[in-house]
Amino acid sequence: MLANLDFRPQHFDERDTTNALSNAMGAAWLRCFSRGWRRLRCLSLVLLLVLSVYMYLWLTVKRRSQNQDYGGTDSMYANEVINSLLRNQTFSRDQVCNHPYLDPFEPSIMKFYRDVGSLRCSEDGNWxxxxxxxxxxxxxxxxxxxxxxxxxxxxxxxxxxxxxxxxxxxxxxxxxxxxxxxxxxxxxxxxxxxxxxxxxxTVAYNREVHERVNKASYDQLYMPLNVLMFGFDSVSRNTWLRTLPKTHKYFTEHLKGIVLKGYNIVGDGTPQALLPILTGQTEIELPEARRGKPDAKVVDGHPWIWNDFKKSGYMTQWGEDMCWIGTFNLRMLGFDKQPVDHFWRPYCQASEGLHKYNKPFCLGSERRHKVMMEWVKDGFQMYQNRLKFIFAFHSEYSHEDSSTLSWADDDLLGMLKYLEENNYLNNTMLILMSDHGARFHAVRESMQGKYEERMPYFSFRFPTWFQKKYPSEFKAFKNNANRLTTPFDIHETFRDMMKFENKPSENEKLPRGMSLFKPIPKHRSCTDADISPHWCACLGWNIVSATDPITKKAAASIVDFMNSLTEKFRSKCHSLSLKLIKSAMVMQSNPYIARFLGSADVDGRVPKESKGAVDKSALYQITLQTTPGDGVFETTVKHFASVDKFVISEREISRINKYGSAANCVYNDAPHLRQYCYCK
Known part of the structure; x- marks a missing residue:
């Protein structure tokens, strides 16, 4: 069954097959009437061919209906689904990580999206x-x-x-x-x-900040550029193309922006995406900040990149909406002191009480997302001739429903045009981005949705003069757009803007984070980039049966593991039981990676390959449902066949459906366990 997953370009298309059969029938029919003495035999053959076509179509429909959930015992069609993800994708020998090509407008995916019309707020304009x-x-x-x-x-x-x-x-x-x-x-x-x-x-005049930035000298900066990073929550690269087409076209065609086609997440959720960007570290590596944990502290002491920009003379501005579930507040203790010069959170808190008196997503006549965009524009106006680090992150639309993100397309396009026409982008590194793809939407349970979650939209645009002043850095960046990149790399790129260090590494091992202004080697793997197999979109997976003995044992081990996490709270949380295995996959490595040993010649042109490289362990990705509560979890578990042992990490368990208020009993004591707890 593993051999069914072919990493070569796939050209199978049922429409092609149907067209070929139709052409064959037409040709046979003409031959019949051009040869009068064999008409009866020809007509019989044509009828047989017609019957074959109908049998083929009937079997196809039946096979699809049996496997529409990818959880049936017949895995042949499911493997075709995986192959379709890799269609038009060529795995090269000299690049280890090749992300699959995914059609943004695949009909089976578009059914999850709908036309939401336009967002209309109060007709009485704000006073x-x-x-x-x-x-x-x-x-x-x-x-x-x-x-x-x-x-x-x-x-x-x-x-x-x-x-x-x-x-x-x-x-x-x-x-x-x-x-x-x-x-x-x-x-x-x-x-x-x-x-x-x-x-x-707005961005009010602050004398202290102005005095600080006006004294700054930017002579020591390698790239004295503004940084504007504007993002939306839960938007894959393909979802961005589907819901923000006007912005994407203007950004790539007019502004000549560069989209990172190999960008890969390194963990689950917004904190695991933003912490590596803003601190260069994972949450586990940083000081304990989770609510309810012994010795937990506020996040002020984290090595925030905006503090480095501030020391270099920048004005700093950061904001996110939906402050009641803030990235560093829901599970973490948040900030003691205001972290940046201009902070969105007080506005978010003061305005949220008015939401119930206004139309959804509006404050009076203003769309709430546009208020954030105007705030960004105010930052550029207030500090026109001084450097700025601005990061604005909007979640309301895309966090729950990807379709409603289309409401922001015209206004985001308008913001970009304003910045360009007023010459603000002439000295700005513009970043449009997201943290990850959809996590809770219906599309997430499709095969393509799984891949898209791991490949969020991330893009850069530089001033027109940048290529001439920094030719080698720009060339490296363009090449890196097609290589494996991660949030850690964004952090290193920011550091290089302030102080570029082009020293060769003394260690043969690739660093976890690599600046996009320096060449990222083609042999970089998910292991090099510290991406666990659970999140690595470079890997191919094969469907296995939900009734397979190893699959059932793996699922049972996962449920036992989750119960062990909530054991101390058994008086509050139910013990979970396995209700259903929705799908299961086993990892199939890129065959070139498995066989490649090195180069057989000094020039590195002739590969040296082993005849077979066997991994004695296997990775299983299992989606299961538990009871009570009907929680749906996706987990990667490693199976060591020699000892029949399963190894599970909490970092590689994803809750992929909503749990709402079902876990409120541990909200204060153990918020990190909410996805596993169904309150008694």
């Missing part, structure tokens, strides 16, 4: 306009409502979970300099007219 650290009453609001009088109050960060409101002041006709990045405004027209209440944000 307050905000821009570049100032705000005022909109002229259009005055025309609609007559005389308007307002009060405003600044909102400040108190701590990670609270904000405080300052003293109120009145205003009517003047343009006001915002006393803080967040302001609360209430207005009324006349004595008994319409009322307006909202929370607004």
């Amino acid at each position: 307050i306009k905000v821009n570049n650290g100032t705000f005022w009453i909109d002229k259009e609001a005055r025309l609609r409502h007559g005389k308007i009088s307002c009060q405003y109050a600044p909102i400040y960060r108190k701590d990670e979970d609270h904000f405080r409101v300052g003293d109120k002041k009145s205003f009517d006709n003047e343009v006001i300099s915002a006393p803080a990045d967040v302001i609360q405004v209430s207005c009324q027209s006349g004595l008994f007219g319409a009322k307006y209440s909202n929370v607004h944000t």
Whole structure:
């Protein structure tokens, strides 16, 4: 069965087969009527051919219906599904990692996406306009409502979970300099007219920050460029093409942006994607910060890359929406002190109470995602001639439903055009990105969805002059776009911007993180990049039967392992039992990797291969459902056949359906166990 997975380019297509049979029938029919003395025999053959075609189509439909969940005992069609993932993909001998080609518009995938139309907010435009650290009453609001009088109050960060409101002041006709990045405004027209209440944000003038950045000298920086990183949660490279087509076209064709086609995640969830980018380390390697853990501390002490940029004279700006499940707040203790110069979290907290009074995803007449984009634009305006590190991450649309991400396409395109037309991109490294593909959406349970989760969208765009000033770095970057890359590499790329070190490695082993401004070798593997097999999209998998004895033993071991994690909380959490094995796969290595031993000649042109390289262990990826609670988990487990032992790591267990409030009983004591706990 393993031999069924062919890593060569696949050309099988049922439409091609049907067309060939149709052509054959037509040719046979013409021959019949061109030879009068054999018409009866020819007609018989044509009828037999027609019957064969119908039998072929009937068997195909039946086979698909039996295997639509990829969990049936007949694995032939499932292997064809995997082969279809690799169709048009050529595995080269000189590049170890080859990500599969996945058609973004494959019909079986497009059924998970729908047209959501446009997002329409309140027709009564917001009464307050905000821009570049100032705000005022909109002229259009005055025309609609007559005389308007307002009060405003600044909102400040108190701590990670609270904000405080300052003293109120009145205003009517003047343009006001915002006393803080967040302001609360209430207005009324006349004595008994319409009322307006909202929370607004901008990048307010901060004298301390301006004095610091104005004193900075950028002479020591290797690449004195702004960094703008704008991302969406849970967006694979293909989902970006499906839902943000206008932005992608403008970014790649007009701005000449470069998409990393070999970008691979290194862990499960947003923290495992952003921590390596922002700190260069994994959560396990960093000081303990998880809620409920002994000696856990806030994350202030982590080696954040924005602190390095700040020391180099940059203004720093970071924000994410959905602050109630913040990347560094849901499971972790968050920050004690404000981590950057301009922080989105106080606005997120102050405005979320207004969501229930507005249309979904709106604040008054403004789409909430556009408010974040305007905040980014304000950062460029407020610090026009000084360097900036800005990272904005939006989750509301794509975290739950990939289809609604299309609402952001026009506004993201508009932001890029604004930055380009106002010359802000002439000194900016622009990054459009995501943390990972869909984790909880329905598409995640398809074979292609599994691969797409591991291959998020990540792209860079440099100023037009960059190639001439940094020719070798630009060439390396272009080549690296097709190599295996990871979040660790993004961190090293940032470090190279500040201080480029082109020293050869004294260690033959490749470093885990490699700057994209330096050549990444073709022989880099997932092992080199510290990507576990569970997340490595370079690997091929073959379907195995859910009734296979090893599969059943592996599934039982997984459930036992999860129960061991919640054992201390058995008074609160049910002991889980195996309800269903939804699918199971065994890893098939790239055959060139398995056979390649090195070069047989001094020039490295002739490969030396073994006749057979056998791994005495096997990796199984199993998707199973447990009871009670109907949790669905995807797990990679290693099986050592010689001792019939299974090895499981908590890092390689993914909960792929929602658990909602079912785990609230351990929310405070052990939030890291929520995916395994079904409360009694």
